[in-house]
Amino acid sequence: MQPFPDDEDTVGTDPAASGGWAGSGDDSVGAHPTPTLTRLADEGTAFDNAFATAPWTLPSHASFFTGTYPSEHGTHGNHTYLDDDLRTLPEAFADAGYQTIGVSNNTWITEEFGFDRGFEDLRKGWQYIQSDADMGAVVRGEDLREKLIATRNRLFDGNPLVNAANILYSEVFQPAGDDGSNRSTDWIDDWLGSRTDDRPFFLFCNFIEPHVEYDPPREYAERFLPEGASYEEATAVRQDPRAYDCEDYDISDREFAMLRGLYRAELAYVDHQLGQLREALVAHDEWEDTLLVVCGDHGEHIGEHGFFGHQYNLYDTLLNVPLVFHGGPFTDGGRRNELVQLLDLPATLLETAGIDDPELREQWSSRSLHPGSSDDARDAVFAEYVAPQPSIDRLEARFGDIPDRVRQYDRRLRAIRTPEYKYVRGDDGFERLHHVRTDPFERTDVSDEEPETVRRLRRRIEEQFEPLADAGIVEEVEMRDGTKERLADLGYL
Template sequence: MSEYNGRDDESHSTVRNVVLVVLDTARAKSVDAQLMPTLTDLAAAGTPFENAFATAPWTLPSHASIFTGTYPSEHGTHGGHTYLDGDLRTLPEAFADAGFETIGVSNNTWITEEFGFDRGFDDLRKGWQYIQSDADMGAVVRGENLREKFAATRNRLFDGNPLVNAANVLYSEFVQPSSDDGADRASNWIADWLGSRDGDRPFFLFCNFIEPHVEYDPPREYAERFLPDGASYEDATAIRQDPRAYDCEEYDLSDHEFAMLRGLYRAELAYVDHQLGRLRTTLEDAGEWEDTLFVVCGDHGEHVGEHGFFGHQYNLYDTVLNVPLVFCGGPFTDGERRHDLVQLLDLPATLLETAGVDDPALREQWSSRSLHSGSSDDARDAIYAEYVAPQPSIDRLEERFGDIPERVRTFDRRLRAIRTAEYKYVCGDDGFERLHHVRTDPLEHTDSSDDDAQRAQTLRRRLEERFDPLEAASESEDEGADVEIRAGTKDRLAELGYL
């Protein structure tokens, strides 16, 4: 059970409420004051972390790390097993057992009860549903093409009330504003909830804004601020945005088209920054801002043409791992930029310590380290990341595209990375490895693993000391792949080709 200590001394101040906002697919390299003035103001009033890293390059395993304080190979949630197992303690459970009201608003269809993320929430709302329902048509939203969307609709329509399901499909696919993927409705709902709630209990609020995720379709007024000179909104939004088809060379994108896509992506970040401003105003109007720790992070980054990739799969470059992270409130109020290496899985230890909550069960399982200025936890001298299984799988790519390029076949591997302040080393269970001196090669263009083989070996040894050797880990995953998942989840994953 969690305990709410309610400490409030000068050296270890606590807060009453905790708000965690995830900007889905937000990469650190694209964040600046012109783009995101609200986040910049929060950083000036709080504490920004310049070297914050995800544990994985995509939503499901990254959120699992945020919720449990564990690495992907520890929580086991990845492309080969897409369910957060019930024996893992979660951050919302810790807050709930400490007496907090726990509210979640998810605009990403992976973060739902179907994949094990509802535990501990009093209410976890689905932003793509016009009518909140236990029968979730999120498989339609996740479908990567019309065939998958149609199959998901056909197979799930009668799971529960077909009229409600049909209304939710129509809303998510045709009625929901094309320039908003749920952020506006989420902000409105949170404002209504805060305005009507009983204020006696502290609260933990989690919110995922998915706008920066493909497809980039920001409001026109935002897009026109960030598109390259001479590029029209119509031309930019007409560009095909299908990362897996791009990977498989079904179509190509020119440098100018990628420049327009980067403009749309930046516009999406600017739009969610506006929603951050609305959330802050809502908390101020409700009289809760001064008593709240407000945390904003990306769950992973994005490639928009960098390293030959589009999207956030199949690699562990910093482009998909380095994310924005800002704390504001409680002890995080000096505006000092911190440059130490931190991980998103450090959030549980930090949030609980700042809220004065101790949860022995969560603490026992985690690899989390508190970033609280009064914490006794050691600073990290390295961060780690993992890509446990390709997502989508190579089999699924072949099912969709037929013969796929040899380059794409090489993505059928498990990857791990270790990054210190000076070096970044990535290796795969197929013998792949890269070494970068990040101080002189921050964009990771030059592989020096052959020229500095001893350093590569030293960093690989550190990875094997922290985790099982890659080959052994892969064999273990194969042996344990047949994990029991709830029936509804199995059906949905099968529809989308994951099982």
């Protein structure tokens, strides 16, 4: 399924008893990285034209947690917190009597940024023992000396015994090439087997392996690397998207080919974890009663359009994401080609579970994808990039003089996509138009040739967003040092 997801999320609900998750699949050597997801799509319903509302984790998750666009929820690069006055999907399920569990492997999706609301338990997948103290500085040490210094500086930040256990796990026992998904899968398996709560449950999990840095297990990487490339050569390629954007270093075509191979291997590894989750649900007699949703929160550039990572633009490479439903009314639903958005998840899940939540419904722009829904189909989808992340000031602080092409990304972008056209407009006057039926990779700007189409789509964007409250420039939430280091490791800072 192209384009591939970056972070991959699974959302499970079980109106009958308890809820869940994912698929299985054949992990035999080959060029196809996602047999589990393909099997789920074949057995359930796949949405081929699903779009995120933003090209990176924080605003995209905020949208499908609340059913709102970035202009509405106001969570973006200059305001990195999901405001308390917004109703969330986990809150709706919790108030409807569900046990609500979250497992996050992405530092953005934590209580620090407001994503814990509605969850009885929101676990941090990168920690062996749940703790507010993050030992990420130890993990990122380049050599033994750096690791020892980081241990000395951080060990007593909170409970030293808990910190020591987390360091031991990350440095000795964490599986090679895994960034939390294996342990998350094991934890969910154990939780399913040990729970005695008779309530149905809502379960959310974010896997982060398909994300910089791409470091899949060797056995997965070797399936997808280009001919003649070794695992050692591929993993030695520098992976620093912001430095690449700022022309601090270059990546050759061959190196990009190796990075794409590593990325596909990361997808294959996560796909295997989805299979393990499906097996756990089957083993604990939950599978038949489970509604499963698998989606990517955004895509990834690995050389496309001259970018590395997922910032500063609204190309479909970043917005067109996988979306698969399995179970209940979505069984044997085939492939659906209508335009849909990730922010349609709240309306869809609540209708499927038979839950009415007036507070959430009042705020959302969500439309149900339930096969029996009376909601109108979309004739267009929208996306926003409210503020650069990281900011241009941060790039200048790190790199000094930055290229003019990067400086021009200090702008706000909005996009509309119809079945035929994609139009993007910036608050600096930037605009481009693509005829996506003949130019699906958005390489040719036809705005000069079709001025009437530009005017029509510009009006649609203004009608959609101008009445909304402006997501203004607000000071960022102060992050803990450990959070900053982990986000920098993921290419965000």
